[in-house]
Amino acid sequence: MSQQPAILEYITTDSVAPLLQQLVQTRSYNPPGDESAVGARITDWLGRAGIEVTRQVVTGGRANIIARLKGDGSQPALLLCAHQDTVPPGEAAWSRDPLGGEIVEGTLYGRGALDTKAALAGMMVALQTITQAEVPLRGDLVFLATVDEEANGLGAQAYLLSGGMQGIGAAVIGEPTSLDLIIAHRGLLWLEITTYGKPAHGSMPDRGVNAILPMNAILTKLARHSFPHTPHPLLAPPTVNIATIQGGVKINMVPDLCRATIDIRTIPGMSHAAILAETRAIASEVAESWPGLTIKVESLNDKPPLVTAADNPFVLTAVEVSASLLGRAPKLRGAPYLTDGSLLAGTTRTPAIICGPGPETMAHQIDEHIAIDEVVAVTKFYTALALQYLQS
Numbered sequence: 282m283s284q285q286p287a288i289l290e291y292i293t294t295d296s297v298a299p300l301l302q303q304l305v306q307t308r309s310y311n312p313p314g315d316e317s318a319v320g321a322r323i324t325d326w327l328g329r330a331g332i333e334v335t336r337q338v339v340t341g342g343r344a345n346i347i348a349r350l351k352g353d354g355s356q357p358a359l360l361l362c363a364h365q366d367t368v369p370p371g372e373a374a375w376s377r378d379p380l381g382g383e384i385v386e387g388t389l390y391g392r393g394a395l396d397t398k399a400a401l402a403g404m405m406v407a408l409q410t411i412t413q414a415e416v417p418l419r420g421d422l423v424f425l426a427t428v429d430e431e432a433n434g435l436g437a438q439a440y441l442l443s444g445g446m447q448g449i450g451a452a453v454i455g456e457p458t459s460l461d462l463i464i465a466h467r468g469l470l471w472l473e474i475t476t477y478g479k480p481a482h483g484s485m486p487d488r489g490v491n492a493i494l495p496m497n498a499i500l501t502k503l504a505r506h507s508f509p510h511t512p513h514p515l516l517a518p519p520t521v522n523i524a525t526i527q528g529g530v531k532i533n534m535v536p537d538l539c540r541a542t543i544d545i546r547t548i549p550g551m552s553h554a555a556i557l558a559e560t561r562a563i564a565s566e567v568a569e570s571w572p573g574l575t576i577k578v579e580s581l582n583d584k585p586p587l588v589t590a591a592d593n594p595f596v597l598t599a600v601e602v603s604a605s606l607l608g609r610a611p612k613l614r615g616a617p618y619l620t621d622g623s624l625l626a627g628t629t630r631t632p633a634i635i636c637g638p639g640p641e642t643m644a645h646q647i648d649e650h651i652a653i654d655e656v657v658a659v660t661k662f663y664t665a666l667a668l669q670y671l672q673s
Contacts (some may be wrong), residue, residue, distance in 0.1 A: 283670050288414050289606075297656050300326065301402040302382040304389035311366035311431045316655045318397075319365050323405065323426055325586050330409040339428050339439045346426040347445075348408060349425035352671055357450025359670050360423045361407065361663060362437075362621055363637075364430030365398040365534040367393035373647045383625060390650045395442045395639040399651045400455025401426060403660035405639070410664050418671040420450065432622050433582065437621035446625060451595040451670060452633040453663065454622040455608045457644055460659060461612040462599055463635035465515045468586035468627070470556055471524075473540065474499060474564060477575040480537040489535030490573045494529045496539040498567045499576075500526070503543065504565065509558050510642065512549045513588075515615030542581065549588045553580075584623040587633060595632040595670065602666045603636075606658065616641065636662065 287462055298316050303326075309319040320336070323346045327334045337345040346365070352358070370379035370392045379382050379392040408424055425445070427436030440446070456463070466492060476496045481489025500523050510519050528539030557580055564576040575579060603611040616635060626633035638655035 282488070285665055288410060288416070288668070289664060291410055291413075292657060292660050292664060293528070294653050294657055295559035295571055297402055297516050297548060298384065298653050300405060301389060301394070301399060301656060303384040304390065304402055305394050306380055306400040309366050309370040309393065310519065311429060312369065314343065314366065314429060314432065316365040316428045317574050320344055320346050320426070323401070327405060331412055332408055337437050337443065339405055339440060343428040343429060343435070345436045345440055348424040349429055350411060350422040352422070354420070355421040358421035358448050359667055360449045360452040361404040361455070361667070362427060362452060362625060363397045363404055363455030364424040364427045364480070364621060365401070366428055366431045367396065368400070368431050368645050370483060371647065375647050377648060384653070387653050388650050389653055392649055394649050395457050395651045396644040396649070397455050397457070397637060399639060399656045400637040400659065403656055403663050404455060405592045406660045407663040407667060416668065416672070418463055420671045421448070422667050423449065424631040424673060427566060427621050434584065434624055437624040441624050441628060442503045444621055446629045447585070447617060449631055452626045452631050453666065454626070454633060456616070456618070456620050456635050457637050457641045458616070458635055458638040459640050460603070460636065460638060460662070462596070462603065462606065463515065463547070463593060464596055465588040465615040465618060466635070467516055467519070467617070467622070468553070468584065468623060469582060469584045470545040470547060470553045470580065472543040472545065472557065472560055473579050473581050474543065474560070474639050475577045475584060476539045477577070478535070478537045479491065479573055481506050481535040483533035483535060486535050489537065490571060492536050492539040492574070495567050495571045495574055495576070496526070496528065496541055499564050500541060502563050502567070503560065506559075508551065508559060510548055510551050513615070516548050517617060519548055519551060523604040538554070547586055549586045553583055553585070565590060567638065571594065583618060585627040587622045587627040588631045589604070589634065593632045596634060597650060598669055599636070601656060602669050603662055606665060
């Protein structure tokens with residue numbers, strides 16, 4: 282790996298900051314969910330760097346952007362993945378234009394600067410650097426810029442269902458981690474519960490079946506219920522959040538329908554199918570006390586936890602590379618948030634780490650910003666890790 286230090290010297294503020302600035306200045310808010318402009322910018326930039334790019338249409342005009350540096354096929358590929366979309370700037374006033382990409386004293390401001398256009402820029406420059414150096418690789422280096430990560434993960438789902446993870450031996454997911462290595466995060470299960478009663482005049486409630494009352498009983502039981510689990514050393518315990526509830530149409534009518542949604546965050550070892558079955562059992566128990574009531578429990582969103590063992594060879598390689606660049610061993614920890622790694626790596630059990638510049642606490646905040654020095658550092662990490670993994 283004698284080439285590695287020389288290659289990394291080409292990664293500087295001048296090679297990273299202008300690209301990041303362009304990405305931040307390109308709107309890709311979700312909602313409404315339109316990444317076409319930033320996708321076109323990514324495609325154009327990679328194309329001018331001599332890298333072959335393909336678009337994977339996900340829905341409407343929304344498309345994943347995929348690039349691949351070919352290896353000789355003697356070992357599995359490495360995936361570098363970050364998402365194109367950002368949350369909107371929100372209603373609160375910013376001190377700087379959310380689409381300005383303004384750089385002040387080495388810090389770049391704008392929506393998505395940290396989450397996750399910094400990681401996108403770092404991965405793109407890593408591909409450019411390796412391409413220009415004409416470094417031979419034993420396995421493919423694959424870059425994936427997904428759509429819809431901030432909502433339903435449609436981009437990651439489309440890539441997974443298309444067979445994109447076949448041949449991938451390890452993955453790096455770009456999210457803000459302050460350059461720590463995240464090796465675990467919780468999963469997600471969203472449930473919708475609907476109670477169907479019988480309408481009646483508000484003055485004669487005994488002639489109807491009130492759909493709200495049994496819903497209240499179900500939600501109370503769920504809020505007090507503990508789903509079986511084994512604590513994980515890197516992750517917070519599982520949680521149940523009663524998220525939304527709607528019921529009734531008129532004050533002088535007995536409500537015949539009530540609907541609620543539940544956000545459940547899970548840890549490794551928990552079965553989402555078992556959680557759904559338990560929730561249905563709780564609902565059925567309540568229904569026994571309400572003749573004429575019908576209850577439906579459905580899954581709206583199901584994403585598994587992500588976990589990679591600390592002694593996995595890929596994690597050990599990432600630790601070695603990070604330590605050599607930072608001069609200290611990186612922290613291995615869990616994350617409170619969900620990533621595209623849930624579907625891409627959690628579903629396929631592909632070894633994965635999550636790493637990116639900036640603190641996760643800055644994500645979705647007003648005046649979102651990122652230190653350019655950290656973006657340069659993570660770009661060197663992505664590049665060095667790809668070389669180490671694909672040339673060993």
